[in-house]
Amino acid sequence: MHHEMLDHFAAGVSPIHRLDPAAKTVAALAVILATVLVGRDHFRPLIPLAAALVIYQAIARVPVGYTARHLLLLSPLVLGIVGLFPLLEPGRALWAIPLGPWRIEITQAGLVRGGHLAAKCVLASWAAFLLMATTRFQDLLQALARLRVPRVLVIQLAFMYRYLWILADEVMRLRMARAARDGGGGPWKMRMRSRVDLVGVLFVRTYDRAERVYWAMLARGFDGTMPATATAPARPVDWAFAAMTVAAALLLISADRCLYG
Amino acid sequence: MHIAPGFLSPPVWATMAAVSGATVAASLALARRRVGERQVPLMGVMGAFIFAAQMVNFPVLPGTSGHLGGGFLLGILLGAPVSVIVMASILAVQALVFQDGGVEALGANLFVMGIVPSLLGAAVRRLWLRPKQGIVTYAVTFFGGAVAVLLGATGVILMLFLSQSLPGSVSLLQAITVMDVIHMGIGAVEGAVTVAVVKFVLATRREAILSPAGPACEKGSA
Amino acid sequence: MAEPILEVVDVRYRYPTGTDALCGVTFSVAAGERVALVGPNGAGKSTLLLAIAGFVPATGRIRLGGHTLNRATVRDVRRHLGLVFQDPDDQLFMPRVGEDVAFGPATMGLAPEEVHARVHEALAAVELEGYETRAPYHLSVGEKRRAALATVLAMRPQVLALDEPSANLDPRGRRRLIGLLRALSTTLLIVGHDLDLIMDVCDRTILMDAGCVIADGPTSAILTHRELLESHGLELPLAVAARQTPESPR
Missing domain, CATH: 1.10.287 (Helix Hairpins)
Known part of the structure; x- marks a missing residue:
C-alpha cells in the first residue's frame, strides 16, 4: 500500500535521513515559504529552489520515478486553473485556433501566469514530499513537539x-x-x-x-x-543545516523583492 | 477542493491562518471542558474514521463519484469543537504526508473544509438530539450538507480571486457559478449521505451521539 | 493460608438492557496462582475482568493487592492489575513500541532512567529486544500480542489479567506465548477458549456460564470432565481428548 512505500524510503540510510527531524522540518518549511513568497510571474528565483531540491533528493537517494509519479498527480482544481489561464487571461495572442463560430486564443500572459502557478505548486509539494520521504512520521511528531506545536x-x-x-x-x-x-x-x-x-x-x-x-x-x-x-538532542550539524536553509530562503526572498522591485 | 500551494497570496493565506488558528485554539479549550480526558483517544480515532470514510466513493452521476467531506457529519455526531480539531489534524496530515493542499494554505483549507461545515453541522445537531426526527430534520440536514459544500466551493473561488489566481477575463461571479454548478452533485451526495449515516448511527448506537462525552464509563464498584 | 491477592465476593452486574451479566460471582486467588476463567460466549468472563478493573459498575466486593475497589481506589487497583485487552491494536496506541511500553511506568511517575530500565526489562521478557522504535502497524499479530503484554509487564502488576491471549495467533506464535506465560512468576488470570493453552499454563480453572461460577478447581480435574464441559458449550482440550480412550461414548 501507499503508506508502506512512503515509510520504506523514510526508513532509509543517508546523511539526510540521519539529520534531526526538527531541523529537516524547519528547513522544509523555509523552502516552502520561500517558494510561495516568490513574486508574481518571477521565474528566476525558482531555479535555485529547484536546484536545492534536486541536490537534496540525490543525497537522500529518493527514487526519481516515484517522486515524479507522486508530484504529477495534480488535483483537478490545480489542473483546471492552470489549464484555463492560457485560454482566458487577456493579453497578446500567440496562437489562435478557430473552433466553429469561436476563436480560441492562447495568450502569452496566460501561459506565463499558468506556468508560474504550476511551477510554484510543484516545487512546494516537492519540498513537503522530500521531508516525508526522508523522515518517519513518528520522528516528525517528536519534531513538531519540539517546535512548540x-x-x-x-x-x-x-x-x-x-x-x-x-x-x-x-x-x-x-x-x-x-x-x-x-x-x-x-x-x-x-x-x-x-x-x-x-x-x-x-x-x-x-x-x-x-x-x-x-x-x-x-x-x-x-x-x-x-x-x-x-528525544535525542540536535547536533551542531543539524543546527547548521536548518540555519543555512533558513538563511538561504531569506536571501532568496529579499533578492526577489529587490531585483524585481 | 484542497487549495494547492502557491495559489494564495500572502495576505490571504496569512489572514486565514490566523482565523483558523484562533478557532482551533478555542475548540481545544471547549473540547477539554466538554469531553475531558476522554477526548484524547476519541478525537484521534475519529480522525482516522474520517480518513477511512473518505475512501468510500458514492456514485453521483453515471461515471462520476464523490466522497464525504466529513466536517458536516462530524459536527452533527460529535459537536463543533471536536469536529474542528479532528478536521485540522486530517488536513495537516493531508498537506504534509500526501501533499494534498499547501502547507501555507492549511488555514484557508481548514476554514472552508473544516470550520464552516463543522459549525453548520453543529447547528443542525440540535434537531437530531430531539427525541423524534421527521421530514424537517432530514430536509434541513440535507440542505445543510449541500450548503456546506457550496459555501466551501464559493470560499475557495473567493480566496483565489482575492489572490489574483484566476484568469483575468473571468469575473468573480462567473467563476463562482461554474464552481458551484460543478459541486451541486457533490453537495447533494454530502447532504443525502449525511442524513442516512446519522439515521443509521442513531438507530444502532444512540448514546454515541447524544453527548460528546458519551456514556460515563469510569465507575468503581460500590 | 496467606491473605489472597485477589478477592471477588458476590459481584453482580446487570447490563443497561436488563440482562444479567454477573450474578453473584465469588472466588479468591492466592499470590502466584495461575487461574483460568473459561466458559461459553456471553458467560460474563470478559465482563468480570472489566469489573475487577473498575470499568463496569458492578456491585459486591472486589479486593486486589490490599485495596478494596471503589471510586477512590480505582487507580490503585488498576495499577496492581495488569489488564491485557483482547485486541492488541486497542492496547498499543502510541506511535512506537518503546513509547507504548513506557506509557504505564511514565504515568506512574517513575524517573526517566527507571522508565527506560523497565521498558528494556519488559521487552526482554517478551523477547522483543530492540523493538523500541518500531511502529505497531509494522508488527505481526504475534509481535503485537507480545508487545501488548510488555506494556503491562513494565508496570510490574501483582496480578496479570489476559483476555483471550491467543486469539488470531498462528501455532508458532501461540507456542511462543505459552512459553512466555509459563516463564512469568506473576499471578495470572487468563480468560479464554484456548483450553490447550490453559492446560499448559494454568493450575486452576474456574468455569462460568450465564454470569455464574459453575465449577472451580484444579485444571486437571475440570478440563478432563467431558460432561461438565459439554453441558456448558465447551469441548475437551485436544490433548485430553487424544489421551482419553475412544470407547467411552457418552
Missing part, C-alpha cells in the same frame, strides 16, 4: 496516524464483504444504501474502539496527561 495537537496527530491504517484495512474488509454480496453492481439506490451502511458501521465500530483504547489507557494509569518522551 501544542502537545494536544501532536498527540491528536499521533493517535490519528496510529489508527489510520487499521481503519483503512477495516474499510477494505467491509468493502470486500459488500462486494461478495452484491458484486459492486446493482441499481443506484442499492449501491448508495450499501455504502451508507458501510460508513455507519465504520462510525459505530470506531466509536467503540475509541472507548476500548480509552479503557486501555486508564488501565495503565492515564490521568489526562500524556507522558513526554525523551
Whole structure:
C-alpha cells in the first residue's frame, strides 16, 4: 500500500535521513515559504529552489520515478486553473485556433501566469514530499513537539496516524464483504444504501474502539496527561543545516523583492 | 477542493491562518471542558474514521463519484469543537504526508473544509438530539450538507480571486457559478449521505451521539 | 493460608438492557496462582475482568493487592492489575513500541532512567529486544500480542489479567506465548477458549456460564470432565481428548 512505500524510503540510510527531524522540518518549511513568497510571474528565483531540491533528493537517494509519479498527480482544481489561464487571461495572442463560430486564443500572459502557478505548486509539494520521504512520521511528531506545536495537537496527530491504517484495512474488509454480496453492481439506490451502511458501521465500530483504547489507557494509569518522551538532542550539524536553509530562503526572498522591485 | 500551494497570496493565506488558528485554539479549550480526558483517544480515532470514510466513493452521476467531506457529519455526531480539531489534524496530515493542499494554505483549507461545515453541522445537531426526527430534520440536514459544500466551493473561488489566481477575463461571479454548478452533485451526495449515516448511527448506537462525552464509563464498584 | 491477592465476593452486574451479566460471582486467588476463567460466549468472563478493573459498575466486593475497589481506589487497583485487552491494536496506541511500553511506568511517575530500565526489562521478557522504535502497524499479530503484554509487564502488576491471549495467533506464535506465560512468576488470570493453552499454563480453572461460577478447581480435574464441559458449550482440550480412550461414548 501507499503508506508502506512512503515509510520504506523514510526508513532509509543517508546523511539526510540521519539529520534531526526538527531541523529537516524547519528547513522544509523555509523552502516552502520561500517558494510561495516568490513574486508574481518571477521565474528566476525558482531555479535555485529547484536546484536545492534536486541536490537534496540525490543525497537522500529518493527514487526519481516515484517522486515524479507522486508530484504529477495534480488535483483537478490545480489542473483546471492552470489549464484555463492560457485560454482566458487577456493579453497578446500567440496562437489562435478557430473552433466553429469561436476563436480560441492562447495568450502569452496566460501561459506565463499558468506556468508560474504550476511551477510554484510543484516545487512546494516537492519540498513537503522530500521531508516525508526522508523522515518517519513518528520522528516528525517528536519534531513538531519540539517546535512548540501544542502537545494536544501532536498527540491528536499521533493517535490519528496510529489508527489510520487499521481503519483503512477495516474499510477494505467491509468493502470486500459488500462486494461478495452484491458484486459492486446493482441499481443506484442499492449501491448508495450499501455504502451508507458501510460508513455507519465504520462510525459505530470506531466509536467503540475509541472507548476500548480509552479503557486501555486508564488501565495503565492515564490521568489526562500524556507522558513526554525523551528525544535525542540536535547536533551542531543539524543546527547548521536548518540555519543555512533558513538563511538561504531569506536571501532568496529579499533578492526577489529587490531585483524585481 | 484542497487549495494547492502557491495559489494564495500572502495576505490571504496569512489572514486565514490566523482565523483558523484562533478557532482551533478555542475548540481545544471547549473540547477539554466538554469531553475531558476522554477526548484524547476519541478525537484521534475519529480522525482516522474520517480518513477511512473518505475512501468510500458514492456514485453521483453515471461515471462520476464523490466522497464525504466529513466536517458536516462530524459536527452533527460529535459537536463543533471536536469536529474542528479532528478536521485540522486530517488536513495537516493531508498537506504534509500526501501533499494534498499547501502547507501555507492549511488555514484557508481548514476554514472552508473544516470550520464552516463543522459549525453548520453543529447547528443542525440540535434537531437530531430531539427525541423524534421527521421530514424537517432530514430536509434541513440535507440542505445543510449541500450548503456546506457550496459555501466551501464559493470560499475557495473567493480566496483565489482575492489572490489574483484566476484568469483575468473571468469575473468573480462567473467563476463562482461554474464552481458551484460543478459541486451541486457533490453537495447533494454530502447532504443525502449525511442524513442516512446519522439515521443509521442513531438507530444502532444512540448514546454515541447524544453527548460528546458519551456514556460515563469510569465507575468503581460500590 | 496467606491473605489472597485477589478477592471477588458476590459481584453482580446487570447490563443497561436488563440482562444479567454477573450474578453473584465469588472466588479468591492466592499470590502466584495461575487461574483460568473459561466458559461459553456471553458467560460474563470478559465482563468480570472489566469489573475487577473498575470499568463496569458492578456491585459486591472486589479486593486486589490490599485495596478494596471503589471510586477512590480505582487507580490503585488498576495499577496492581495488569489488564491485557483482547485486541492488541486497542492496547498499543502510541506511535512506537518503546513509547507504548513506557506509557504505564511514565504515568506512574517513575524517573526517566527507571522508565527506560523497565521498558528494556519488559521487552526482554517478551523477547522483543530492540523493538523500541518500531511502529505497531509494522508488527505481526504475534509481535503485537507480545508487545501488548510488555506494556503491562513494565508496570510490574501483582496480578496479570489476559483476555483471550491467543486469539488470531498462528501455532508458532501461540507456542511462543505459552512459553512466555509459563516463564512469568506473576499471578495470572487468563480468560479464554484456548483450553490447550490453559492446560499448559494454568493450575486452576474456574468455569462460568450465564454470569455464574459453575465449577472451580484444579485444571486437571475440570478440563478432563467431558460432561461438565459439554453441558456448558465447551469441548475437551485436544490433548485430553487424544489421551482419553475412544470407547467411552457418552
